[in-house]
Amino acid sequence: MRLSLRELSVSFPDPEGGAAPALGPISFDVADDQFVCVVGPSGCGKSTLIRVLGGLLPATSGEARCDDELISRPPSQFAIMFQDANLMPWRTVLDNIALPLEIAGVPRAQRYEMVRSLLPQLRLEDFEQLYPAELSGGMAQRAALGRVIVQQPRVLLLDEPFGALDALTREKLSLELLRLRQRYMQTIIMVTHDIGEAVLLADRVLVISRRPGRLVEDIAIALPRPRKPEMKYHRDFIQLSKRVREGIEDINA
Amino acid sequence: MMRKSLRDIPGKRKKGDGIDSGSTLRRISPLLTVACLLLLWQWISARELISPILVPPPSAVFQAFIDALADGTLLKHAAVTLEEMFYGLLLGVGIGLVIGYAIAKAPLLENILSPIIVAFQSTPIVAYAPLLVIWFGSGIASKIVTTAVIVFFPTLVNTIVGIRGVSPNLRDMMRSLKAGRWQTFRHLEAPSALPVILAGLKTSTTLAVIGAVVGEFVSQGSGLGYLVTLARNLYDTPLVVVAVLTMTAISLTLYGLVAYVEWRFLAWQRRPRP
Numbered sequence: 001m002r003l004s005l006r007e008l009s010v011s012f013p014d015p016e017g018g019a020a021p022a023l024g025p026i027s028f029d030v031a032d033d034q035f036v037c038v039v040g041p042s043g044c045g046k047s048t049l050i051r052v053l054g055g056l057l058p059a060t061s062g063e064a065r066c067d068d069e070l071i072s073r074p075p076s077q078f079a080i081m082f083q084d085a086n087l088m089p090w091r092t093v094l095d096n097i098a099l100p101l102e103i104a105g106v107p108r109a110q111r112y113e114m115v116r117s118l119l120p121q122l123r124l125e126d127f128e129q130l131y132p133a134e135l136s137g138g139m140a141q142r143a144a145l146g147r148v149i150v151q152q153p154r155v156l157l158l159d160e161p162f163g164a165l166d167a168l169t170r171e172k173l174s175l176e177l178l179r180l181r182q183r184y185m186q187t188i189i190m191v192t193h194d195i196g197e198a199v200l201l202a203d204r205v206l207v208i209s210r211r212p213g214r215l216v217e218d219i220a221i222a223l224p225r226p227r228k229p230e231m232k233y234h235r236d237f238i239q240l241s242k243r244v245r246e247g248i249e250d251i252n253a
Numbered sequence: 254m255m256r257k258s259l260r261d262i263p264g265k266r267k268k269g270d271g272i273d274s275g276s277t278l279r280r281i282s283p284l285l286t287v288a289c290l291l292l293l294w295q296w297i298s299a300r301e302l303i304s305p306i307l308v309p310p311p312s313a314v315f316q317a318f319i320d321a322l323a324d325g326t327l328l329k330h331a332a333v334t335l336e337e338m339f340y341g342l343l344l345g346v347g348i349g350l351v352i353g354y355a356i357a358k359a360p361l362l363e364n365i366l367s368p369i370i371v372a373f374q375s376t377p378i379v380a381y382a383p384l385l386v387i388w389f390g391s392g393i394a395s396k397i398v399t400t401a402v403i404v405f406f407p408t409l410v411n412t413i414v415g416i417r418g419v420s421p422n423l424r425d426m427m428r429s430l431k432a433g434r435w436q437t438f439r440h441l442e443a444p445s446a447l448p449v450i451l452a453g454l455k456t457s458t459t460l461a462v463i464g465a466v467v468g469e470f471v472s473q474g475s476g477l478g479y480l481v482t483l484a485r486n487l488y489d490t491p492l493v494v495v496a497v498l499t500m501t502a503i504s505l506t507l508y509g510l511v512a513y514v515e516w517r518f519l520a521w522q523r524r525p526r527p
Binding site for chain 1: 420422423425426427428429430431432436440441444445447519521522524
């Protein structure tokens with residue numbers, strides 16, 4: 001699915017009765033099947049961007065379209081993953097991952113079968129009966145990833161999905177995401193503040209300015225796939241990371 | 254399975270490693286308190302430190318209990334009180350849940366309703382119970398209403414707190430899953446608010462006895478409250494004590510019932526942290 005943003009901007013009401021601009025105006029297109037990472041200083045409206053694309057927040061002006069359809073409420077075939085795993089503490093891992101299917105009206109036996117076929121790839125097959133309070137951060141985030149994949153979305157929106165994890169778990173999970181992507185999904189837009197993560201995963205990195213966020217750099221990442229962690233030491237990777245970093249530093253200068 | 258090995262992590266609590274004996278002591282300590290009070294009571298009566306008309310000995314109370322049980326008085330009145338409490342709880346908790354949910358979803362409603370609700374709550378029920386008897390008659394209806402009024406408030410407040418406390422992130426997630434109103438209620442709001450609502454229900458059940466008995470005090474006829482008045486007028490102090498202790502027993506049983514429901518349905522809250 002293709003996405004296109006045209007002069008999109010969002011502002012929030014401020015205490016004095018005015019409007020505080022939070023994002024944009026910003027315009028860009030995302031091609032079908034593209035993996036785009038959005039980086040920028042904290043508070044630049046990255047999360048707001050994800051919420052608008054996910055149909056959870058209306059744009060103040062301008063528009064966001066998906067295959068020429070205006071996004072005004074959560075579109076079908078979109079899935080969102082947030083920084084917190086956001087699991088329901090009263091549901092087991094199995095039932096948490098099965099939630100989207102349950103809401104879609106898939107019968108119990110069938111949805112359990114679907115989730116169980118997915119669990120080994122998430123490395124959660126031995127933990128399906130555990131409750132979120134019993135999970136480590138990485139396990140919880142893998143369950144959240146499972147809840148997204150089970151929806152078989154055509155567009156996946158990720159809001160710093162691994163931000164709360166330690167560096168190693170984070171890298172492992174992001175590579176798992178790439179592996180799962182090859183099988184299950186297409187277009188991905190991911191917000192992150194980790195330059196290395198952005199370059200390692202994406203086809204394209206967008207650098208957003210400080211609040212209200214505007215597009216300042218659009219960098220194509222022409223590294224071969226499949227991506228591997230060793231690539232981080234490759235000359236091209238370092239070059240690209242440097243360009244992204246310079247883009248961000250220009251904003252701060 | 255992995256579950257087992259997780260449980261076997263060294264340092265975790267195991268049966269018989271000393272922690273359990275401590276918790277056994279903790280578990281029986283309320284019974285010890287009751288036993289000590291009974292002993293004290295028996296000792297005071299045996300030495301006749303206080304007149305037996307004021308504080309009857311445990312043996313006299315027990316005899317009164319047996320007599321009241323044998324001639325059916327106790328069960329008859331207890332059944333009446335239980336019935337009033339049952340319908341009162343049903344009505345008060347039901348209305349509390351519905352209005353609480355509505356207020357939690359529509360803050361404007363809170364502005365409209367709160368003066369009435371707060372005024373009702375801050376006026377002592379004992380004071381306006383006679384009014385309720387005038388309005389609803391001296392039959393069971395007025396007692397059901399006094400019970401309903403008194404259990405309404407804790408249910409209302411806890412429902413509002415519970416529903417407002419639903420995580421906004423989970424709400425966003427439900428929206429992105431295209432969940433409908435009913436699905437959001439069933440899969441998110443109800444289970445999320447349940448712990449707080451059950452806590453309110455515990456308070457409500459103990460208050461239900463007060464509501465029913467206040468009603469019975471005001472309009473005579475039957476019920477444990479009436480039995481207390483009756484026995485007092487006859488200077489039958491042991492029977493007064495029997496009636497009062499029966500109320501305590503009913504209240505404790507209901508409380509225990511809710512505690513059991515809590516234990517049964519909120520099992521996920523007892524899960525250990527990794």
